[in-house]
Amino acid sequence: MRRLLWVLVSGLSGLIIWLALFFIRPLPLPHTPYAFELSNGLGLRAVAQQLVQKGVLTEPWTFTWVGRILGEQSHLKAGSYEWTQPLTGWQILRQMARGEGDAWQVQIIEGTTFAQLRTLLAQQPNLRQDSAGLSDIAVMAHLGAVGQRPEGWFFPDTYFYNPGESDWNILERAYRAMNERLAQIWATRDPDLALTDPYQALILASLIEKETANREERARIAAVFLNRLRLDMRLQTDPTVIYGLGADYDGHLHHRDLHRDNAYNTYTRNGLPPTPIALPGAAALRAAVHPLAVSDLFFVARGDGTHQFSTTLEAHQLAVQRYQIKRADRP
Incomplete structure (x- = not known):
């Protein structure tokens, strides 16, 4: 009995020491900083075996066993884990369970x-x-x-x-x-908006997005386009022509391009183009359904990122003379 008790005590002590080392002993890294890529779909055992192969763990069983006891067998998060100093096996397991690695991003x-x-x-x-x-x-x-x-x-x-x-x-x-x-933004649209469905708002927002990056002007540019639509005036916006040219666009918009008819040429066709011409952001979407209450029908780029707006053709022609023709002729 004494021998059996001694064996049990020794075994329990060894188990406690074994687990304690997993929780408190830093593991030597192959080098620092050290990066480990955890791919999607890997279980505890597969991750542990990879860590052994990389020289981070000395054996896979403790990592696997502790992870299962704690219920982490299906919770390891894929990602890139970079360690600048030795960590314990427990710290590594906890990081992976919490997903504290560096995820990649695309903007x-x-x-x-x-x-x-x-x-x-x-x-x-x-x-x-x-x-x-x-x-x-x-x-x-x-x-x-x-x-x-x-x-x-x-x-x-x-x-x-x-x-x-x-x-x-x-x-x-x-x-x-x-x-x-x-859907959220369309639900908040102005009650008298001259658009019939969310897709039209998406198309208009894409025109606004391509015309200006100035947040103060988006709603005013929306007003110009919507005012023109109400009066059955052509939108005459260069970004639609460029989009319609596709691979034929050489980086310069020529006078002849304005007369090359296609579904996206808003100089030759009335109404909105058949589809959006880009991916609009939330600000452009909001501007499309909340246009500024102005009577502007024209705008021209000043060359500093802003536009000169006009309500009459005469005023617009003067603005073009001031901001466009004197600066540089269209190629």
């Missing part, structure tokens, strides 16, 4: 086109390119929007992702975010 800028968005995603490190090679129509079908044109439908924002994550996750989140934001 979608307001005014980006959908084609530019796809290029941006294709350039992201550690992002799985599952949508590569698919047409725009196929991308939208995958998102549950069969037959819908993609331009405008992805909300500009900063999206975080974990190493090995699919590009579909970002596309789905951006698409869902735009649908939600557009």
Whole structure:
């Protein structure tokens, strides 16, 4: 009995010491700083084995066993974990369970086109390119929007992702975010707004986004476009012409381009273009449904990031003479 008791006490003491070391003994890192990439879908045992292979852990069993006892077997968060000093096994497990690693991020800028968005995603490190090679129509079908044109439908924002994550996750989140934001903003629209549905607001917001980055001017530019629509005047906005030119745009907008008719040329066609021409942000969306109460019909760039607004053609022509022709002729 004494021998059995001694064995039990010794075994329990060894177990306590073994666990104590896991919680209090810093593990020697192969080098500092040391980065460890935790991919999506890995369980405790697989992570522990990788840490052993990298020379961080000496054996995988303690990490796996403690993680299971604490119920963390399905809670490890993918990410990039960088350690500048030795940590205990418990500290490493806790960091991964809490997701305290550095996630990657991709920033979608307001005014980006959908084609530019796809290029941006294709350039992201550690992002799985599952949508590569698919047409725009196929991308939208995958998102549950069969037959819908993609331009405008992805909300500009900063999206975080974990190493090995699919590009579909970002596309789905951006698409869902735009649908939600557009619905929320449309619900607050002015009662006398001269737009019939949220999609028209999305189109108008994209024009506003491409015309100005000045937050003080967005609602006034919205008013100009809406005033023109009420009077059945052509919008005559250069960004739509540039969008319609596509690959033919050489970086300069020529007079001849204004007369090249296509569905997006608002110099040759009345009304809004058939789709948005970029991805608008929340400020442009709000401006589209809350235009300023002014009678302006024209605006021209001053060359400093702001615009000169006019209510008459005569005043507009004077503004063009002052701010455009004297500065530089259109090529």
